[in-house]
Amino acid sequence: MPKKRQKELFQPAKGTFDILPEDEWYWDKIYKAASKAADVYGFGKIETPIFENTNLFLRSVGETTDIAEKQMYSFKTRGGDALTLRPEGTAPISRAFISNGLFELPQPLKLWYWGPFFRHESPQHLRYREFHQFGFEIFGDRDSVYDALIIQIFANILKELGWADFVVEINSVGCQTCRPDFRRLLLNYYRSRQRLLCKDCKRRFVSNPLRLLDCKEEKCAELKSRAPQIIDHLCSACRPHFKSTLEFLDDLEIPYMLNPHLVRGLDYYSKTVFEFVSTSKEDKMAIASGGRYDNLVELLGGKSAPAVGGAAGIERLIASLKEIGVQPEPKENPKVFVVQLGSLAKRKSLSLIEDLRKAEITFAESLGRDSIKAQLKIADRLKAQLALIIGQKESLDNTIIIREMDSGNQETVTRAKIIDRLKKRLS
Numbered sequence: 001m002p003k004k005r006q007k008e009l010f011q012p013a014k015g016t017f018d019i020l021p022e023d024e025w026y027w028d029k030i031y032k033a034a035s036k037a038a039d040v041y042g043f044g045k046i047e048t049p050i051f052e053n054t055n056l057f058l059r060s061v062g063e064t065t066d067i068a069e070k071q072m073y074s075f076k077t078r079g080g081d082a083l084t085l086r087p088e089g090t091a092p093i094s095r096a097f098i099s100n101g102l103f104e105l106p107q108p109l110k111l112w113y114w115g116p117f118f119r120h121e122s123p124q125h126l127r128y129r130e131f132h133q134f135g136f137e138i139f140g141d142r143d144s145v146y147d148a149l150i151i152q153i154f155a156n157i158l159k160e161l162g163w164a165d166f167v168v169e170i171n172s173v174g175c176q177t178c179r180p181d182f183r184r185l186l187l188n189y190y191r192s193r194q195r196l197l198c199k200d201c202k203r204r205f206v207s208n209p210l211r212l213l214d215c216k217e218e219k220c221a222e223l224k225s226r227a228p229q230i231i232d233h234l235c236s237a238c239r240p241h242f243k244s245t246l247e248f249l250d251d252l253e254i255p256y257m258l259n260p261h262l263v264r265g266l267d268y269y270s271k272t273v274f275e276f277v278s279t280s281k282e283d284k285m286a287i288a289s290g291g292r293y294d295n296l297v298e299l300l301g302g303k304s305a306p307a308v309g310g311a312a313g314i315e316r317l318i319a320s321l322k323e324i325g326v327q328p329e330p331k332e333n334p335k336v337f338v339v340q341l342g343s344l345a346k347r348k349s350l351s352l353i354e355d356l357r358k359a360e361i362t363f364a365e366s367l368g369r370d371s372i373k374a375q376l377k378i379a380d381r382l383k384a385q386l387a388l389i390i391g392q393k394e395s396l397d398n399t400i401i402i403r404e405m406d407s408g409n410q411e412t413v414t415r416a417k418i419i420d421r422l423k424k425r426l427s
C-alpha cells in the first residue's frame with residue numbers, strides 16, 4: 001500500500017475531527033444552555049435527515065451563492081437520486097414545516113435543532129467541513145418583535161455560557177419590493193468599476209450582485225465602502241420593520257452595531273440579518289448569525305409563512321469559551337476500585353459491580369488483570385478512595401476487604417453487608 005494510502009487509515013478525513021472525552025464537558029454545557037432556553041421560550045426540538053434532495057438547497061440557499069456553487073457535498077445515489085449533505089439548517093426545517101403539515105399547528109411555531117452540517121470549504125482555523133450548529137426558528141409571524149426575540153435568545157445563551165464581549169451586527173436586506181431597485185443601484189455603481197473587482201466578484205456582478213458586498217478581498221472591500229447602502233433604500237414596509245427591530249433591541253439593552261454591508265451568504269433572507277461577533281478579538285468571527293426569511297416556505301411550495309431564525313457555531317463557541325478561560329469542572333474520581341484474584345473472585349466481582357451500579361456508587365476496575373499489585377496501582381492512579389479486594393480466601397468466605405487507599409487501613413466485611421458499609425464510609 002502506498003504511504004499516503006496507509007496514512008489515510010489512521011487520519012480523519014480533511015476538515016473533520018474527533019470530539020474527545022476531555023472536550024465533552026463543553027459540548028454538554030452548550031447543549032444544556034441551548035435546550036434550557038428552548039424549554040423556557042417554548043421551542044420544540046426537531047431533527048431532520050443528514051441529507052436532503054439537492055434541489056431543496058439549490059432553491060433555498062440560492063444557486064449562485066458560494067454554498068451552492070462551491071461548498072455542497074452533493075452526490076448521485078445508485079438509484080439515481082441527487083442528494084446533498086445538509087450545509088445549513090433553515091432550509092431542511094422549512095421543508096419539514098411543509099412536509100409534516102406543521103402550518104396547521106398554532107402559530108407562531110417555534111422549533112430548535114442541534115447537529116452536524118457539511119460544507120466543502122478550505123479548512124482553516126475553526127472552519128471545518130463537518131461542523132456543528134444549534135439553531136432556533138420561529139414560523140408564522142412577520143412582526144419585528146420576533147426578530148428581536150431570536151436575537152435575545154442567542155444573547156441570553158451566550159451570556160449564560162460566560163461570553164459577554166459581543167456585539168450584534170445588524171442590517172436589513174430589504175424584501176422582494178425594494179431589493180430589485182437596490183440591485184439596480186448597485187449594478188450602476190459597480191458597472192464602471194467592474195475591472196477593479198476580484199475574479200469571484202466579476203462573476204457575482206452578473207449572477208448575484210448583492211453578494212458583492214460580502215467579499216473579503218481588499219480591493220473589493222474598498223469599493224464597497226463607497227457603494228450605495230440598502231438601508232437608505234428600504235421600502236415603506238421594510239423601513240419601519242427595521243426601525244422597530246432596533247428599538248426592541250434598545251429596550252432589551254442588547255449591544256448592536258449597524259453594518260450596512262452585512263448580506264449573509266444565503267439568498268433566502270429578507271429584511272433583518274444579524275451576526276454576533278466578538279468585540280475583544282481582531283478577527284471578527286461570527287459566533288451566531290441569522291435573519292428573517294419571509295418567503296422561503298412559499299418558495300419551497302408551502303403556504304406563505306413568514307419566519308425568522310438564527311444558528312450558532314458550536315466549535316467556535318467552544319473556542320471562545322476556552323479563550324475566556326471557562327474550564328471544565330474536574331471529573332469526579334471513581335469512589336471505589338474493585339480488585340480481584342482468581343476465577344471465582346472474578347465472577348463475584350461482576351455481581352459486586354452490579355450492586356455498586358444499583359447503589360449509584362461510581363467504580364473502576366481492571367478485571368482482565370490478575371496481579372493484585374498491578375490492580376492497586378491503577379486504583380492509585382485513578383485516585384479511588386477505597387479498594388474492594390476479593391482474593392481467593394474472600395471469595396470462599398463470602399467476604400470483601402475494604403482498603404482505604406490513602407492510609408492502607410483495611411477491614412473485612414461480609415458480602416451481604418458491603419453496600420451498607422460503603423454507603424456509611426463514603427457519606
Ligand SMILES: [Zn+2]
Binds near residue numbers: 174175237238239
Ligand atoms: Zn422592502
Ligand SMILES: [Zn+2]
Binds near residue numbers: 197199220
Ligand atoms: Zn471580490
